[in-house]
Amino acid sequence: MKRWILVLIAALPIAAMAQIQQRTLRPTVEVFPFEYNSAADDFCPAVTHNGATLYFTSDRSGKQRIYVCRSRGGQWLSPDRIRTLGDAKQIGCPTLTPDGQTMIFAAYQHEAGSSGRTDLYMSKRSEGYWSKGTNLGATINSSAWDSQGSLSSDGRTLYFASDRPGGKGGTDLYRARWLGDRWSEPEPLGELNTEYDEITPSIAPDDKTLYFASNRPGGNGGYDIYVARLQGNRFGQPQNLGQPINTDANDISYIALPNSTTAYFASDRSGGSGGYDIWRAVPNPEMPEPVVTMHGIVRNSTTQIPIGADIIITDLKTRQKVATFRSDDETGEYYVTLTAGRTYAVTAYHPDYLFYSEQIEVPTGERGRDLEKNIDLAPIAKENATRLLVFFDFDKADLKEESLPELDLAATFLREHPEVKVRIEGHTDDVGTDDYNLQLSRRRAEAVKKYLVSKGIDEKRITTVGYGKSQPKVKDTTPEARAQNRRVEMKIVAN
Amino acid sequence: MLQRFLLCALAASVAVALRADEDVLRPKGRSEPWSGPPTPGLVRNPWALGVEVGGSLSFFSQDVTQYQAPTYQTNLTSGSGLGPLLNLAVDYALTDALGIQARLGYDQKHFNTNGFIDSPCETPPGSGLFIPTRVEHTTSQTIAYWTGGVALRYRFEENWVVLAGATYHSRSNASFTETDSITSGTCQFYDDVGNAIGQRRQESGSNTSAFTAARWSIDLSVGYRIPLSENIVFLPRLAGQIFLNPLAGDNLSSGYHSVLGQLYAFTNRRLHALQLVLGLWFNL
Numbered sequence: 033m034k035r036w037i038l039v040l041i042a043a044l045p046i047a048a049m050a051q052i053q054q055r056t057l058r059p060t061v062e063v064f065p066f067e068y069n070s071a072a073d074d075f076c077p078a079v080t081h082n083g084a085t086l087y088f089t090s091d092r093s094g095k096q097r098i099y100v101c102r103s104r105g106g107q108w109l110s111p112d113r114i115r116t117l118g119d120a121k122q123i124g125c126p127t128l129t130p131d132g133q134t135m136i137f138a139a140y141q142h143e144a145g146s147s148g149r150t151d152l153y154m155s156k157r158s159e160g161y162w163s164k165g166t167n168l169g170a171t172i173n174s175s176a177w178d179s180q181g182s183l184s185s186d187g188r189t190l191y192f193a194s195d196r197p198g199g200k201g202g203t204d205l206y207r208a209r210w211l212g213d214r215w216s217e218p219e220p221l222g223e224l225n226t227e228y229d230e231i232t233p234s235i236a237p238d239d240k241t242l243y244f245a246s247n248r249p250g251g252n253g254g255y256d257i258y259v260a261r262l263q264g265n266r267f268g269q270p271q272n273l274g275q276p277i278n279t280d281a282n283d284i285s286y287i288a289l290p291n292s293t294t295a296y297f298a299s300d301r302s303g304g305s306g307g308y309d310i311w312r313a314v315p316n317p318e319m320p321e322p323v324v325t326m327h328g329i330v331r332n333s334t335t336q337i338p339i340g341a342d343i344i345i346t347d348l349k350t351r352q353k354v355a356t357f358r359s360d361d362e363t364g365e366y367y368v369t370l371t372a373g374r375t376y377a378v379t380a381y382h383p384d385y386l387f388y389s390e391q392i393e394v395p396t397g398e399r400g401r402d403l404e405k406n407i408d409l410a411p412i413a414k415e416n417a418t419r420l421l422v423f424f425d426f427d428k429a430d431l432k433e434e435s436l437p438e439l440d441l442a443a444t445f446l447r448e449h450p451e452v453k454v455r456i457e458g459h460t461d462d463v464g465t466d467d468y469n470l471q472l473s474r475r476r477a478e479a480v481k482k483y484l485v486s487k488g489i490d491e492k493r494i495t496t497v498g499y500g501k502s503q504p505k506v507k508d509t510t511p512e513a514r515a516q517n518r519r520v521e522m523k524i525v526a527n
Numbered sequence: 528m529l530q531r532f533l534l535c536a537l538a539a540s541v542a543v544a545l546r547a548d549e550d551v552l553r554p555k556g557r558s559e560p561w562s563g564p565p566t567p568g569l570v571r572n573p574w575a576l577g578v579e580v581g582g583s584l585s586f587f588s589q590d591v592t593q594y595q596a597p598t599y600q601t602n603l604t605s606g607s608g609l610g611p612l613l614n615l616a617v618d619y620a621l622t623d624a625l626g627i628q629a630r631l632g633y634d635q636k637h638f639n640t641n642g643f644i645d646s647p648c649e650t651p652p653g654s655g656l657f658i659p660t661r662v663e664h665t666t667s668q669t670i671a672y673w674t675g676g677v678a679l680r681y682r683f684e685e686n687w688v689v690l691a692g693a694t695y696h697s698r699s700n701a702s703f704t705e706t707d708s709i710t711s712g713t714c715q716f717y718d719d720v721g722n723a724i725g726q727r728r729q730e731s732g733s734n735t736s737a738f739t740a741a742r743w744s745i746d747l748s749v750g751y752r753i754p755l756s757e758n759i760v761f762l763p764r765l766a767g768q769i770f771l772n773p774l775a776g777d778n779l780s781s782g783y784h785s786v787l788g789q790l791y792a793f794t795n796r797r798l799h800a801l802q803l804v805l806g807l808w809f810n811l
Contacts, residue, residue: 075552089551093754094624094682096550124551138551150549177554195554203554231552284552308552 063276064312066296068101068111071306075298076125076180076285080132081237082327082367083289086296087114087135088310089124096122098137117155118164119143125180129187130237130290130325130369131343131357133157136190138179139165148175152192158340159361171215172208180232184239185290185323185369186345186355190215191233191242201227205244223266224258231255232298236320237290237369242267243318245284253280257297259318277313284308288316290323290369291400322400326392327367330359330380333408333416338364341382341409344441348375348391348434372398377421377437378405383448385409386524389421389438412449417457417523422480429475431483439480442522443487446494453526456480458498459505461514466500474498480520495525573621574811577762579614579630581804587638587668587774589796594789601791602642603666610635610669612802618680626680628690633699634674636798641665648714652721660712667704670738670774672696678746686752688762696742696770701735737778743771748804758810766802774798 066074070092078087086101086108099111117123120142126135133156140150144167151173153165167173176196183190188210195203204225206218224230228248235242240262245255256278260267277283281301288295293315300308330341340361345354345368354376359366370376373396379389388407410416420442422435431439446452458473458480477496485491506513549556588605614632621627641663648660678692707716709726716728750764778793 073552091550093686096552121548122550140549140551150551150554177549179551179554 059315059317061276061317062314064314065304066310066312067108068099069305069309073300073307074305074310075308076232077287077296077298077310078126078128079287079289079296080128080367081130081185081290081325081369082132082365083292085132087126087128089126091122096124098123098126114162116162116164117153122150123165125232125285127181127183127190127234129183129355129357130185131359131367133358133360134183134187135162136168136181136183137165138181142167147173147178150177150179152178152181152190157358157360168215171217177203182234184235185237186239187357188355189235189239191221191235192218193231193233194218200225202229202247203231205230205233221267223268224260224270229255232285234285234287236288237323238321239371241288241318241320243273243286243288244270245282245286246270247282252278252283254282254300255284257283257286259286271318273317277317282308285310288318288320290320290325291402292316293319324370324372324394324398324401324403325367326370326378326403326405327365328404328406329364330366330382330407330409331364332385333410336408338362339380339382339385339409340364341366341380341385341407343368344377344379344381345370346377346379346437348377348437351433351437353437370394372396375434377434379421379438379441380407380409381441382409385411386416386418386522387441387445388418389441391421412452412524412527414524414527417521420456420480420520420522422476422520424476424479427472429472429479431479436483439483440487442480443484443489446484446489449527451527452524453493453495455523455525456484456494456496457521457523458496459503459517459519459521460501461517462501462504462509463514464501466502469500470498470502471500472498473500476520480522573619573626575618575620575808576811577614577616577618577628577630577806577808579612579616579632579804579806581612581802583610583612583634583636583768583800583802584608585610585636585638585798585800587640587796587798590794592792592794594791600642600664600793603640603664603793606638606640606666606668608638608667610637612804614674614804614806616806618808624682628678628680628692630674630676630678630694632674632676633671634696635669635671636800637667637669638798639665639667643710648709648712650714651723652717658712658714660714661710663708663710665706665708667706668701668734669703670701671699672742673699676746682752688750688752688764690746690748690750690764690766692746694744694746694768696744698735698738698740698742700733701738702732703734704729704731706730738775739772741772742774744768744800745771748802750804750806760808760810762806762808764804764806766804768800768802770797770799 072092074090076089084103088099089096090099098114101108101111120139122140126137128135135155137153138150139153152168155162155165174196178194181190181192190208192206193203194206205221208218209216226248230244230246233244242260245257247255257273258270260270279301283299285298295313295316298308298310330339341359343357343366347354357368372394375393377389378392381387421438423432456477458477460469460473477498481494481496504517506516586607591604593601612634614630616628616630618626618628643663645661647657649657674694674696676692676694678690680690682688706729715723715726718724746766746768748764748766750762753761755761773796775796
């Protein structure tokens with residue numbers, strides 16, 4: 033008896049410790065209803081990565097349609113229905129690229145045509161309006177029900193739900209990848225699918241954390257929300273998000289925001305406005321990994337008017353375009369998500385302006401950083417110049433391979449503007465003699481010209497000059513100033 | 528034939544509306560028909576109440592048979608006019624798109640007819656001097672009805688609504704105003720004792736019994752919903768009202784002259800209407 037009492041006394045602190053640890057691991061999650069829920073169904077929330085715009089689906093008008101709320105002062109403004117996506121019996125469940133300029137949505141009996149049932153469609157934002165949706169095509173869309181897309185942060189991987197034949201039963205989750213000119217054949221996520229329904233997949237901004245809903249046994253009842261993390265090319269064991277996210281009602285459509293403790297989901301639990309409602313969960317009990325983001329405004333360097341320009345993200349190591357985003361036509365705002373451990377060229381390109389590139393290095397282990405970079409594009413006019421993002425080995429004039437994407441862009445620009453003549457201007461920092469720097473800058477400018485000519489540009493359109501260290505961009509001797517002064521610029525001399 | 532067609536169309540629309548279509552959330556659609564939201568509303572409660580005000584643009588026509596010398600009545604073959612209406616309505620949603628409506632109301636039909644005749648005028652009376660005169664005769668007629676009707680409501684687009692139904696019109700009262708105006712010449716009208724009363728004379732009165740006491744109409748309308756808030760919807764609609772029975776029976780007595788006999792006769796007296804109705808609907 034005495035022994036048992038001792039065991040009990042010893043066990044009590046252990047149990048208390050375990051309880052404390054449990055509390056530490058699992059913070060208290062609170063859920064709050066979205067202020068614009070209606071008595072009809074409100075579901076499929078989607079928030080642009082900058083957190084400025086919330087899209088959701090509602091059948092408050094009698095048909096499922098996509099609504100948008102914009103944020104002002106931390107508050108959501110009242111929702112507006114998006115009316116330009118085309119006519120369909122039902123439209124909903126949007127997913128957006130991080131820049132908020134491309135949307136994939138689902139529609140039933142859309143006027144653009146379908147493969148028979150609900151299909152996925154793409155829309156682009158232009159001058160403040162969403163374009164009419166275009167069907168993603170027979171590779172993605174089957175003759176069955178295909179809906180609830182979720183795009184990765186680079187817009188190149190699409191997760192969606194489908195009840196097509198060949199799955200494990202009910203609706204299953206699928207994944208397709210953008211191959212540059214077409215989508216790959218969708219592959220079922222066999223490690224996550226069951227004979228029950230899996231719906232509303234949502235890949236988090238880290239591109240590794242996938243949330244989805246399922247009515248598989250073992251949940252709290254109805255649909256529950258699960259999270260699974262990518263391990264290599266496969267997802268690990270899904271975990272139930274638990275209460276209060278999951279209840280005995282249907283809990284679906286879970287989304288996480290980048291570097292934010294807030295998550296949104298939909299549920300038809302009691303206490304809402306009726307039907308499915310959108311709820312906010314704070315803190316997100318299963319946060320995705322933090323990501324590095326970059327945002328800013330693209331403007332006309334002369335008038336400061338915002339520009340809708342392509343934002344091209346290039347991995348400088350592989351020289352592959354990682355993603356192409358777009359700044360907003362009305363506000364010029366852009367927003368991109370970058371993966372740690374890589375060096376990128378972020379290029380703003382608009383056919384009526386000189387393009388501009390910036391090198392962005394995201395070190396391995398970098399997490400949760402938000403870079404702000406406004407980009408001013410110079411109009412195509414005499415004496416306007418852009419710095420070319422080209423790289424040379426120390427003391428040499430041989431172009432490094434990382435330079436080639438930028439020079440290919442320069443060649444494209446010159447092909448698109450045959451009336452333009454340019455001067456390639458080489459500059460060095462203040463290290464070394466005047467004569468040596470003059471020669472080096474001249475040879476580097478020549479190397480750039482040689483590459484452009486090799487790409488079919490008439491050599492008569494290109495002149496070169498080396499300025500050495502005579503025209504520093506920044507008059508300073510710090511390493512940062514010297515890095516800015518070592519440059520090659522392309523200046524328009526005739527147009 | 529028309530009734531059979533309407534019944535077939537009704538049955539087809541009910542069948543389409545009751546089918547549980549798939550949507551972007553549910554591949555098999557809702558497991559059971561959903562009762563809301565009703566046409567004017569936004570919420571699942573299937574009941575909605577509506578208050579409607581508007582106007583009826585009535586189109587009156589009749590056949591006029593002339594037996595004797597022409598009179599101005601020859602010209603009174605048609606007329607039109609605007610009258611007010613007020614409805615209280617209730618909507619019960621059967622499915623997402625389909626609902627039944629019932630309404631009680633007050634509907635005033637109004638129309639004017641007028642005609643001219645050139646008539647010699649003895650001035651002053653008994654003088655034997657006749658001068659040519661042109662007289663315009665205008666009849667302004669108002670018939671008020673208490674109405675009750677049912678309609679099938681179908682939403683064919685997100686905010687477009689069609690209504691098809693029937694309305695019973697119970698005659699409340701009717702009044703007329705007849706005006707004669709001399710439009711040319713210096714002739715005047717005279718009262719019964721020979722006093723000149725000017726070039727215009729008017730007579731008003733009630734003629735309720737001259738009109739059919741109970742009328743039926745087929746009503747077809749199209750409307751557009753404008754949500755004002757989650758529970759209030761503004762719904763203007765344009766309705767066509769085709770009456771199945773005549774406005775009034777054939778009128779032979781008014782054209783009968785005790786000496787000359789039958790001068791003219793009004794027959795086949797019809798009235799149809801277009802209505803512009805502004806409705807405010809409240810979800811319950």
